[in-house]
Structure formats: structure tokens, C-alpha cells
Amino acid sequence: MSLERSDVEKIAHLARLAVSENELDNVASDLSNILDLVEQMNAVNTDGVTPMAHPLHMSQRLRDDAVTEDNQRDHFQGVAPATENGLYLVPKVIE
Amino acid sequence: MQEKSISELAAGLRAGEFSSAELTRFYLDRISQHDEKLNSYITVTEEAALAAAESADARLKSGDADLLTGIPVANKDIFCTNGVKSSCGSRMLDNFIAPYDAGVISRLKGAGAVLLGKTNMDEFAMGSSNETSYYGPVRNPWDTELVPGGSSGGSAAAVAAGLCVAATGTDTGGSIRQPAALCGITGLKPTYGRVSRFGMIAFASSLDQGGPMTRSAEDAAIMLQSMAGFDERDSTSAQEAVPNYLADIDADLKGLKIGLPKEYFDEGLSPEVAASIQEAIDFYRQQGAEIIDISLPNSALSVPVYYVVAPAECSSNLARFDGVRFGHRCDDPKDLEDLYKRSRGEGFGAEVKRRILIGTYALSAGYYDAYYLKAQQIRHLISDDFAKAFEQVDVIMGPTAPTTAFGLGEKADDPVSMYLSDIYTIAVNLAGLPGMSVPVRPADGKPVGLQIIGNYFQEAKLLNVAHRLQQETEWHKARPATFA
Numbered sequence: 001m002s003l004e005r006s007d008v009e010k011i012a013h014l015a016r017l018a019v020s021e022n023e024l025d026n027v028a029s030d031l032s033n034i035l036d037l038v039e040q041m042n043a044v045n046t047d048g049v050t051p052m053a054h055p056l057h058m059s060q061r062l063r064d065d066a067v068t069e070d071n072q073r074d075h076f077q078g079v080a081p082a083t084e085n086g087l088y089l090v091p092k093v094i095e
Numbered sequence: 096m097q098e099k100s101i102s103e104l105a106a107g108l109r110a111g112e113f114s115s116a117e118l119t120r121f122y123l124d125r126i127s128q129h130d131e132k133l134n135s136y137i138t139v140t141e142e143a144a145l146a147a148a149e150s151a152d153a154r155l156k157s158g159d160a161d162l163l164t165g166i167p168v169a170n171k172d173i174f175c176t177n178g179v180k181s182s183c184g185s186r187m188l189d190n191f192i193a194p195y196d197a198g199v200i201s202r203l204k205g206a207g208a209v210l211l212g213k214t215n216m217d218e219f220a221m222g223s224s225n226e227t228s229y230y231g232p233v234r235n236p237w238d239t240e241l242v243p244g245g246s247s248g249g250s251a252a253a254v255a256a257g258l259c260v261a262a263t264g265t266d267t268g269g270s271i272r273q274p275a276a277l278c279g280i281t282g283l284k285p286t287y288g289r290v291s292r293f294g295m296i297a298f299a300s301s302l303d304q305g306g307p308m309t310r311s312a313e314d315a316a317i318m319l320q321s322m323a324g325f326d327e328r329d330s331t332s333a334q335e336a337v338p339n340y341l342a343d344i345d346a347d348l349k350g351l352k353i354g355l356p357k358e359y360f361d362e363g364l365s366p367e368v369a370a371s372i373q374e375a376i377d378f379y380r381q382q383g384a385e386i387i388d389i390s391l392p393n394s395a396l397s398v399p400v401y402y403v404v405a406p407a408e409c410s411s412n413l414a415r416f417d418g419v420r421f422g423h424r425c426d427d428p429k430d431l432e433d434l435y436k437r438s439r440g441e442g443f444g445a446e447v448k449r450r451i452l453i454g455t456y457a458l459s460a461g462y463y464d465a466y467y468l469k470a471q472q473i474r475h476l477i478s479d480d481f482a483k484a485f486e487q488v489d490v491i492m493g494p495t496a497p498t499t500a501f502g503l504g505e506k507a508d509d510p511v512s513m514y515l516s517d518i519y520t521i522a523v524n525l526a527g528l529p530g531m532s533v534p535v536r537p538a539d540g541k542p543v544g545l546q547i548i549g550n551y552f553q554e555a556k557l558l559n560v561a562h563r564l565q566q567e568t569e570w571h572k573a574r575p576a577t578f579a
Binding site: 039042 | 453
């Protein structure tokens with residue numbers, strides 16, 4: 001499996017990850033090498049094999065639908081890059 | 096002093112031979128004297144450590160103390176620690192002061208352990224050489240031109256060099272066992288779910304597991320005793336009761352059935368490592384164990400499967416780093432998309448980017464069945480191989496890593512060759528089993544690790560098997576001369 005620069009640009013956009021122009025070729029070649037490694041999976045017939053969802057085949061533990069956390073908004077927003085009146089600030093999204 | 100085990104130190108503290116404050120000062124001094132050569136710590140929390148040591152001394156006097164009370168330990172920087180920078184080895188979290196304690200940290204604090212600081216690691220635990228850290232590579236105490244292994248390379252180097260008594264690590268594909276092997280220490284990756292993942296910064300949630308990194312199996316048992324147990328804040332935490340890990344640690348090994356998978360002794364294994372492993376297996380045979388040849392036919396597929404499953408989970412987990420709520424944010428974003436893309440592009444290093452991209456690709460429309468689904472199916476086959484083997488044997492043994500420590504920079508430009516250094520450890524994570532690495536005879540002066548794999552929740556058995564070896568041999572006592 002060989003990825004082109006344009007494939008990397010598309011994947012990077014899906015991941016919302018900036019990859020600079022001069023990195024694209026290297027990244028494309030690294031990713032292609034990793035996909036070549038991954039291709040070894042194709043040699044195995046997996047017809048009818050159940051995909052493994054959990055190492056111990058456990059199902060999800062449920063809890064009561066009750067509030068268990070205190071409101072720690074100010075404490076947690078202390079590590080945010082920009083907040084105002086308890087809200088996270090981002091660039092304008094609606095013109 | 097830095098040779099003493101946890102139980103020896105605990106006895107010394109109780110006999111009044113030294114105080115925890117003195118012991119802590121001793122380790123802080125060793126860190127300031129030696130860590131420049133290793134770069135094993137990202138943050139040293141001197142003030143908090145000395146305060147904790149004082150409380151520990153008071154607790155010891157009151158008689159209500161745990162074996163870990165007053166013992167100086169270090170934590171991998173992946174564990175959120177309230178009020179302390181918890182960087183995960185990344186520029187993304189260089190400014191992140193964790194606002195709460197991880198489950199493991201709460202338990203160690205509850206036991207009265209003295210937390211010396213946070214150890215260096217591969218960025219977001221993605222690496223096998225500790226070279227992907229934003230804070231620079233860690234060096235191997237046995238030879239500072241060699242890597243310590245990864246991703247828990249800082250913890251391994253700090254334990255090996257005597258810059259803490261014991262440390263915590265995490266293991267997603269070998270990240271406790273491989274650096275333990277390369278640095279000549281004991282490392283235990285417990286059963287998936289045995290140790291809480293709460294506050295342990297997530298890489299691949301179905302594989303990640305925290306565990307102890309120590310100078311002996313006995314120390315590992317004491318650490319695990321504190322770390323293990325149900326935590327309702329971790330949705331996959333195991334509800335299984337925690338046994339007393341010291342109770343049967345000295346049990347006789349007569350009749351123990353040891354499986355040797357032929358796939359772990361193939362042409363990829365260096366002859367020097369193979370000879371050391373063989374010598375350890377001979378030891379067990381002399382102890383009355385029965386050695387049985389077994390096969391794990393799908394184990395060669397563990398690396399390809401892992402490099403789908405782990406990146407897929409990582410691309411999802413690391414989506415939380417968006418420059419909005421915490422972590423790195425780029426300057427002057429022109430719109431929201433630019434904010435996301437540049438914050439992430441600047442905050443993540445090359446290896447983390449590669450894995451996010453591979454994972455995003457594997458999960459993208461049209462590719463899910465060919466990659467993720469296929470990988471999870473083969474994962475089932477790999478897990479079944481172990482289940483079959485454990486019908487026949489009590490533990491499985493083999494090398495932890497195919498070679499001894501490699502040189503700094505040697506594999507840094509070749510991701511695939513780096514990935515293959517975890518070839519013997521990855522399958523254990525895919526199956527969710529417990530695995531351990533213990534030092535055996537060094538090869539050419541470099542440490543070698545014997546891997547011991549057990550069935551689910553058989554940590555006590557692994558510790559017993561490792562402890563018996565360490566009672567009868569001196570390999571685990573070898574220390575790098577530079578740090579004596």
C-alpha cells in the first residue's frame with residue numbers, strides 16, 4: 001500500500017492535524033511502510049472469527065444514573081488557554 | 096543505601112536506623128548528582144517529597160504504617176498528579192498542571208509513599224527507546240550511548256541507577272517489560288484492568304495497563320499490592336479480589352509447567368540473548384519445573400495487528416487535545432479549524448503524528464473492515480493461542496526483547512524497525528494477559544530480560560516464579576558501576 005502526498009493531506013485534514021508541505025513526502029513514505037507491515041494481516045483467513053471487543057470478554061459495567069461529581073468548573077478551567085465567565089473561548093465561528 | 100529492598104528499608108524506618116526524611120534527602124541528592132547524565136526525570140518535586148516524608152515519619156511513629164510508608168518512589172509522567180506538571184513527555188502538555196490525582200497516585204499517596212517526581216517517557220508512551228520525548232532522550236545507565244528502552248525509559252533508568260527505590264510505568268505494547276529488560280530491572284505488566292487507568296493519560300485504552308518497575312520481584316509485589324484493585328472511575332477496572340502478593344512468593348516450583356513458544360526463539364532472536372534465556376530456563380529445570388515446547392502460531396501477526404489497533408485507539412483518544420480546554424494552543428488562530436490544526440501540529444511530535452494519521456486512515460470510511468475489523472479478528476486468534484497454551488502450562492517463558500539495548504539514534508529514523516523491537520511483548524497486551532521481565536545473565540555487559548507470561552490474574556504466580564530465581568541467583572543485583 002503506497003500513499004501519495006494528496007492522501008496524507010486528506011488524512012491530516014480528517015485528523016485536524018497540520019502537516020507542513022516539506023514534511024509531506026517523508027510522512028507519506030513512513031505511513032506507506034507501516035501499511036506494508038500491516039498488510040501481513042491479509043494472509044490470514046478470518047472468515048467467521050468474532051472480532052475481539054475486550055481482552056477479558058467483559059461487558060460494560062453500568063452504574064446508577066445519579067450525579068456523583070461536584071461541580072469543579074473553576075478548578076478545571078484553571079488550566080484552559082482562554083476562558084471568560086465560565087466559558088471556553090475560541091475564534092469566532094459564526095459571522 | 097540504594098541497594099536496600101523495600102522490606103529492608105521498611106524495617107530500617109521502623110527500627111529508627113534512619114528517617115523517611117533522611118532517606119528522601121538521600122535520593123534527592125542522588126538525583127541532583129546523577130540525573131544530568133541520564134535525563135530520567137522530567138520533574139522533581141523536592142518540596143512535596145520532603146513534606147510527604149515528614150508525614151510518613153509521623154505515621155511510622157503512630158504505628159499505623161504500610162510497607163510503602165516513607166519509601167521514595169517515582170512515577171511515569173503519564174500519571175496525572177494534582178498540582179504537578181503531568182506532561183506525558185509531550186510539548187502538548189508542557190503547560191499542563193494536573194488538577195487531580197490518577198488512581199495509582201491516590202493509592203501510593205494513601206499508602207504513605209514519598210513521591211520524588213515524574214519520570215521521562217516516550218511522547219504519549221509511543222516509542223520503544225525513549226527518544227520521542229519532548230524533553231530529550233533518556234540514556235541507559237549501563238552505557239549512556241545506548242537507549243534505555245521505552246516507553247517507560249525514565250522509570251527504568253531511574254530504578255537501575257538508584258535514583259528512586261521503585262517506580263511506576265505503563266505498558267501498552269511492552270513499555271514496562273522492554274525497558275526493564277534493557278536496563279536490568281524487574282518490571283510487571285498486570286492483567287488488563289488490574290490497575291486503575293483513571294488519570295493515566297490514555298494512549299490505546301483496550302491495551303494500556305500500569306504496573307511496577309523495581310529492583311526485585313519482592314519489591315514489585317509490594318508495589319503492586321498498593322497499586323492494584325477496583326476503581327469505579329475506570330470503566331474497565333477489574334472487580335476481581337486482590338490477593339496478598341507476598342503470601343506465596345517463596346513457594347516451591349517443583350512440578351511447575353513452563354511453556355516455551357517456538358515462535359519466541361526464531362531467527363530474529365540474537366544468539367547472545369538466547370544463551371542467557373536458556374541458562375535461566377535450565378535454572379527452572381533444576382528447580383523441578385517441567386519444560387514443555389508449545390506454539391503460539393499467530394504471534395508473528397501481533398505487530399501488524401497492534402499497529403492498527405493501537406493507532407486507531409490513539410487517534411480517537413488524542414482527539415481531546417484541541418487547544419481549547421487544556422494543553423498547547425497556537426498563537427493567533429485565524430479560525431477554529433486553524434486553531435485545531437496548528438495547536439495539534441505544533442503540540443505533537445513526529446511519532447505521535449504518524450500514529451494519529453495511521454489510526455485516522457484505518458478508521459476512515461471504506462477502510463474500517465479491511466483494517467480495524469480484520470485486526471480485531473486476528474486479535475481474537477492471538478488470544479485463543481494463549482488460551483490453548485494455558486490448558487497445558489502454568490507459565491510461558493521467552494525473551495522480553497530480541498536484542499540487548501541498541502544505540503541512541505540507531506533506529507530513530509526507521510519506525511518499522513523500531514516497532515519490531517516489541518515483537519515478543521505485544522501479543523500479551525493484545526490478549527490482556529499479565530507479563531513480567533526479570534534480569535538474567537547479561538550479554539556482553541548489557542542486561543537481558545527473561546519474559547514470564549501468566550494466565551489472567553496470575554500475577555502472584557509470576558512474582559513467585561521470578562522471586563525464586565532471584566533467591567538463588569545474583570543477576571538482579573548487578574548495578575551499573577557509574578552509579579554505585
